[in-house]
Amino acid sequence: MRLHRNLVYTTIDSLNAIFNESEYADKVVARALKKDKRWGSSDRKFVAETIYEVVRWKRLYAEIAEVKEPYNREDIWRMFAVWAVLRGYPIPDWRQLDGTPERKIKGKFDELSKIRKMRESIPDWMDELGVKELGEEIWTKEIAAQNKPAQVILRVNTLNTTREKLHALLMDLNIETDFLTNQPDALVLKERANVFMTDAFKEGLFEVQDASSQLVAAFLDVQPGMRVVDTCAGAGGKTLHMAALMQNKGQLIAMDLYESKLKQLKLRAKRNGAFNIEYRIIDTTKVIKKLHEKADRVLIDAPCSGLGVLKRNPDDKWKLQPEFIDNIRKIQSEVLESYSKIVKPGGKLVYATCSILPSENQEQIAKFLKTEIGQQFKLERDCKILSSESGFDGFYMALLERKNV
Structure with a gap:
């Protein structure tokens, strides 16, 4: 498990666009994934998931990295270094990551994880509003759940196919799905995949739609x-x-x-x-x-x-x-x-x-x-x-x- 320079540079560029140019993360990720046609699925997965992870934990990582908004490029590298250390990546011998304080990062993470607004990486006002409306116990559970990556849920288009047929068709494409109990039109992807590139999507056999929305x-x-x-x-x-x-x-x-x-x-x-x-x-x-x-x-x-x-x-x-x-x-x-x-x-x-x-x-x-x-x-x-x-x-x-x- 090691970091690849071209993937990391794309990640840093993308984070800069989100943090400093007010671009939306989904649009930035979509653009980043088109940058190099030679990338395989694991490369694309690294770029997309890393961008979202650093965005999700922005406040926590910034606090650990001791940087404040607006973030310059060096600040974003320091936040990325926090992500890499906490994810267990060996820090490469790159100029931008020179002197990364690994033990200090882990120590500060343990310390800040005791404070909900830091642990869940949310603004003060959002934490106060959540407690006010839902109470301490429910809000604590809910904001923790909201920080977990979303599953990809498909809604079968019953005008064109059935859930069983789509399940089998995707299986032939090595895309595994599970049925959802009590939701007759839903399939859950076992692993993330670019389903939009499939003929099944182009032929209108399904849409991507969360289970709750369905x-x-x-x-x-x-x-x-x-x-x-x-x-x-x-x-x-x-x-x-x-x-x-x-x-x-x-x-x-x-x-x-x-x-x-x-x-x-x-x-x-x-x-x-x-x-x-x-x-x-x-x-x-x-x-x-x-x-x-x-x-x-x-x-x-x-x-x-x-x-x-x-x-x-x-x-x-x-x-x-x-x-x-x-x-x-x-x-x-x-x-x-x-x-x-x-x-x-x-x-x-x-x-x-x-x-x-x-x-x-x-x-x-x-x-x-x-x-x-x-x-x-x-x-x-x-x-x-x-x-x-x-x-x-x-x-x-x-x-x-x-x-x-």
Whole structure:
């Protein structure tokens, strides 16, 4: 086990882009993996996992390395040295790593690991907010779970294949998967693999979608022939799942504020063979008003803090700010009041977030039910998913039915 100079240099360049140029980690990693076509799967794995690891543990590594933001290139090398020592790599005789204090690094790691905000490498405000909303015990377990690398989960596109057929097809490609109990459309990769390069992906046999996210469409109880509206469709992972559950029968309206996201969804829908989807940009309030009381089912996959998906977006720990969360709560309330009017009497609505904070979830629903429009709804059930209990993303879903009045 040794460090290779070209892989490490790419890692350092990538970390510089994330830490100092405000680029998103997933975009930086995708670019890094295209740098050298000669790299094998183990090389690519090293680059991707190392970048994410240093981003995930940024605060802890910076503290151990005794560097402060903004980080210059030398600082990033020192943080990388901390990662290498803690991962058991022999330190090579390179100028940038000269004088790496291995014993001191290990000693400081043991010392700082006794403090949660250092051990879990999170900002002070995030630690305080987590304790305030979830309590010491649950927050301690949850933030530890959020620091574990995310598993790769596939959602089988039942418009084109079955779970058993896809499982066998991937096995022939030496990609091993496991079935997930109680989730009929899910397969879990045993080891990370570039599934996007397979013909199975290009032919629309599956999408990559976390197990928690896959629960939402079924929770909404969509059926073939219904009129369903996905009000915050984005690039459409849940839209495509609903299209499959509807067997391409009925009308599925995908809405979003951003045309660019709906263009992505159109491309994905074409690959998936999902042809019952209509696309509408929310550019005026008229778009919503035209649909008032017209839908059997409405999904509000609300904008949120994303504190349930830090394991797959570790750079969000550093990009998120407390004022953003304050603002997003107001937007959630407004969206819930406005878009709920689309549900017809007797119809149903799901409000979902990938957050674990009660203030974005249960408290939003309780507040909504007291509003003028909210009094026309009743809460059927809700579901709170913690990563520490499920092993997957943290999520929240509430199913509401509009009363026949």
